[in-house]
Amino acid sequence: MQALYKFLLLQVLASLGQQALGSEIIKGKNANKKSMMYMASVQNKMGHACGGFLISEDYVMTAAHCDDWKPESVVLGTHDLKKVNDATMRYSIQKCKHPSYKKLGSGSDIMLLKLSRKALVGKKPIQPVQLPSGEINPKTYKKCKVAGWGLTKTGGTAVPKLQVANVPVIDQKTCQKLWKNKLPANVTCAGGYGTKTGFCQGDSGGPLVCGKDVAVAVASFNNNKTCTYPNIPNIYTDVSKFLPWINRILRKKKC
Template sequence: MASLQLRGRHICGGALVREDFVLTAAHCQTPRTYTVVLGVGSLTANEPTKQEFTANRSFPHPNYDGHANDIMLIRLDRPAQLTAAVRLIPPKRRRMNAASRCITAGWGDVGDNGTLPIRLQEVNVTLLSRRACRRRWTGVPITRTMGDSGGPLVCDGEAAGVVSFSGRRCGDPQTPDVYTRTSSFRRWIGSVLRDNPVD
């Protein structure tokens, strides 16, 4: 789990998909340079497992339009050291099914009142079909490519999605949280990683 921070404040989550790349949401892009923190459960404690990096380049999806294609890769200034606390979460290659076991994690607002937790939160997630999601999100285009913004939806040990948006309240069954489906972007992810080999 990655924390994307500006001036020490958590802004978005992400997942380490290669030693030097974090997968997050394109709407997390900022003109300022992120500090990327890996290997922590707490945003305030000085944990010995903590690794800190500077984001040296962002790769938002070229077709991101403020809603669809909400996916971005961030390159770190150097490769992370893989440890028990810092591991890769590979992007999911195939679509999920109803039997997939999924979780999402992050430091996002858990009370829908603007208060962010200090400790990393994790929750089990139930998947809905696109049809069921469309019925609940009337007037919002839910496409075949669609928690804590940018954080991962992890299904069966792989990054299956990126937290994109939710209703006024996260986890509300009336307006289910929407994730960008990583399997729809595997070619794009692969091309960015191939064009930017590990230093």
């Protein structure tokens, strides 16, 4: 059964590498076991499909285009996808996709996943990450990082342990120029340019975490599925631009 799981996981990630503009971690390292305990693995019948992150006891945030992979559950509380206790770590979900989202690259690439039961907020090992309190300029942060599971190079192999890498934020004018003014509104650019670090296939929906663990953006897409950096900046959805929508769902506890 374990061999079958490994085979199926590799098949899924290979498929992601050919079909999705994606997001796994390039030139990263294993995350500290006691850090980033808000990270979530968004999964379908085949296993890991996208990244995500816990923002409250009821909700995980991810990218709207992750719905293309038909996710059914999220896994919380582990950095190692080989060590998942379904009874305590797996949560079925209700999907709340942003109403303005149409397709990858069109903007509003953000989705909330309501958990079937409350996560153990305040009890180790699960902890929610902080969101911005208002609109921010990520460039004001000196240190940002991105994390996720999956491929570690273009066409590479999957890794079951959470990877994390530091990434620089790219100013908007430079990013727009490099992308030839084809970027949607409300995005943040970080990694992939001027550095060998960034994301790749397999972890869209993971957070861009800046400062003292503030999730400022959601991994959305890179340049033409190519993860050999330096290249062109990776694109994230700016969380601060969607705070009214997010807070309304968290308050009402429904989409």
